[in-house]
Amino acid sequence: MPNAWSNWSGLVQAAPKLIATPADAGELADLVRIAPGPLRVAGAGHSFTPLVKSDGTIVSMEKIEGLVSHDAATSRARLRAGTRLGPLMHLMQGIGQGLPNMGDIDKQAIGGALGTATHGSGPKLGAYHTQLETLQFVDGTGKLREYSRAGDQDMIHATGVALGAFGILTEVTMNNMPTYRLRRRKWVLPIAEMLKDFETMMAAHRSAEFYYIPFSGYAQFIASDLSDAATTARPTEEDEAGLATLRKLRTALAWLPSLRRRLILGAIAKLPAEDYVQDWLNVYASDRQTKFNEMEYHLPFEEGPKALAEIIELTEKRFPEVYFPMEVRSVAPDEFWLSPFHKRLTCSIAIHHDAANDAEPFMRAAEPIFRKYGGRPHWGKMHSLKAADFKKLYPRWDDAMAVRRDIDPENRFVSPYMASLFGIDT
Numbered sequence: 281m282p283n284a285w286s287n288w289s290g291l292v293q294a295a296p297k298l299i300a301t302p303a304d305a306g307e308l309a310d311l312v313r314i315a316p317g318p319l320r321v322a323g324a325g326h327s328f329t330p331l332v333k334s335d336g337t338i339v340s341m342e343k344i345e346g347l348v349s350h351d352a353a354t355s356r357a358r359l360r361a362g363t364r365l366g367p368l369m370h371l372m373q374g375i376g377q378g379l380p381n382m383g384d385i386d387k388q389a390i391g392g393a394l395g396t397a398t399h400g401s402g403p404k405l406g407a408y409h410t411q412l413e414t415l416q417f418v419d420g421t422g423k424l425r426e427y428s429r430a431g432d433q434d435m436i437h438a439t440g441v442a443l444g445a446f447g448i449l450t451e452v453t454m455n456n457m458p459t460y461r462l463r464r465r466k467w468v469l470p471i472a473e474m475l476k477d478f479e480t481m482m483a484a485h486r487s488a489e490f491y492y493i494p495f496s497g498y499a500q501f502i503a504s505d506l507s508d509a510a511t512t513a514r515p516t517e518e519d520e521a522g523l524a525t526l527r528k529l530r531t532a533l534a535w536l537p538s539l540r541r542r543l544i545l546g547a548i549a550k551l552p553a554e555d556y557v558q559d560w561l562n563v564y565a566s567d568r569q570t571k572f573n574e575m576e577y578h579l580p581f582e583e584g585p586k587a588l589a590e591i592i593e594l595t596e597k598r599f600p601e602v603y604f605p606m607e608v609r610s611v612a613p614d615e616f617w618l619s620p621f622h623k624r625l626t627c628s629i630a631i632h633h634d635a636a637n638d639a640e641p642f643m644r645a646a647e648p649i650f651r652k653y654g655g656r657p658h659w660g661k662m663h664s665l666k667a668a669d670f671k672k673l674y675p676r677w678d679d680a681m682a683v684r685r686d687i688d689p690e691n692r693f694v695s696p697y698m699a700s701l702f703g704i705d706t
């Protein structure tokens with residue numbers, strides 16, 4: 281098929297009239313003026329929702345990448361928005377800077393990570409967009425605009441999380457920190473203990489998260505703290521091998537839960553304890569080979585344990601095909617208008633489903649639990665919410681929509697999916 285586009289998991293497919301790869305902001309501005317609409321901009325295609333899907337033009341930012349400038353005194357770096365996080369980490373380390381936090385992978389483009397409020401874990405660590413100092417983008421009329429926190433903080437808060445609908449980012453300045461080291465430890469504990477001590481355990485480390493291993497009754501806890509110690513070797517990652525074991529046991533024993541549990545516990549007992557010290561860029565990201573689809577909801581922090589307990593019960597009673605561990609993280613509150621962490625300390629819970637099978641029934645059954653606890657969905661992960669729902673969840677929703685209309689008066693960036701999210705009649 282000409283111009284076929286697909287996201288990482290294969291769930292979202294598109295056949296646009298044009299896939300364009302502008303070399304600079306000037307070419308991008310021309311495209312915004314004349315290319316067939318709607319124009320949707322792609323980062324690395326790692327979102328699970330149809331944010332990038334378009335019948336008109338998909339803009340790839342892969343040529344607009346790299347470091348523009350940096351300042352050692354403030355630990356700031358100005359970057360082109362198509363820069364992927366993997367190369368970006370090395371660029372930052374090379375100039376003595378570190379990203380304060382990262383998510384699970386380093387494949388996204390910085391523009392894409394900002395677009396959906398991509399985050400890591402840590403009660404005092406914000407998502408990537410909280411590092412923004414300046415934003416430069418091409419608006420819906422093809423005009424280049426620039427905003428800074430010092431000059432117009434409201435515009436940074438309005439457009440810092442923007443789903444590719446408030447202009448196409450060309451350059452961003454990020455507030456980083458001097459390069460640093462982390463000590464990372466992993467250990468296993470009963471989920472009942474984890475849920476009982478949730479608040480203290482999640483608050484006791486700079487960054488803490490855990491995975492619940494379905495049908496096991498056990499969680500794997502991961503703690504990262506700043507360290508001045510000498511580096512030690514990062515152990516070979518066992519995640520993919522562990523997943524393969526969980527999948528095999530699921531396939532063979534889906535309807536024999538007690539045997540499945542016993543064998544999972546046997547596999548967990550063999551997991552080596554992990555404790556190492558490494559430079560920040562060698563710690564956060566993992567290699568994800570097995571394709572999945574995912575839903576993640578961001579809940580008021582204190583609701584996390586109750587919601588997770590219900591999700592576990594639902595999964596283990598009704599969805600024996602599930603084998604991916606559930607991921608639980610915390611994220612600091614922020615002021616960005618479309619940030620799911622807007623003004624609240626968050627507990628994020630993510631559930632995954634093998635991409636080879638239909639994830640919908642599981643996700644449809646889990647979503648009401650997340651919503652009951654006041655959850656806001658990750659913009660880049662499966663959910664069924666529409667404009668009327670978001671209006672209730674986001675106190676600055678109407679303000680954000682007014683800014684969007686000013687940036688894109690002719691709805692150049694509005695696809696049918698974006699229209700359903702924003703409540704726009706097209």
Ligand SMILES: Cc1cc2nc3c(=O)[nH]c(=O)nc-3n(C[C@H](O)[C@H](O)[C@H](O)COP(=O)(O)OP(=O)(O)OC[C@H]3O[C@@H](n4cnc5c(N)ncnc54)[C@H](O)[C@@H]3O)c2cc1C
Binds near residue numbers: 288383398445449658
């Ligand atoms: C294996 C895997 C692991 C993941 N781990 C995490 C995690 O740990 N934490 C987390 O929060 N999420 C995670 N995600 C989700 C992922 O980080 C987000 O969906 C992210 O937005 C994907 O970035 P991307 O570069 O692929 O952007 P895309 O998916 O291509 O685009 C995302 C959004 O950003 C917009 N966009 C892209 N570039 C620009 C630009 N230059 N200007 C304006 N808008 C732009 C797009 O239009 C779209 O709306 C994971 C996803 C996968 C597949």
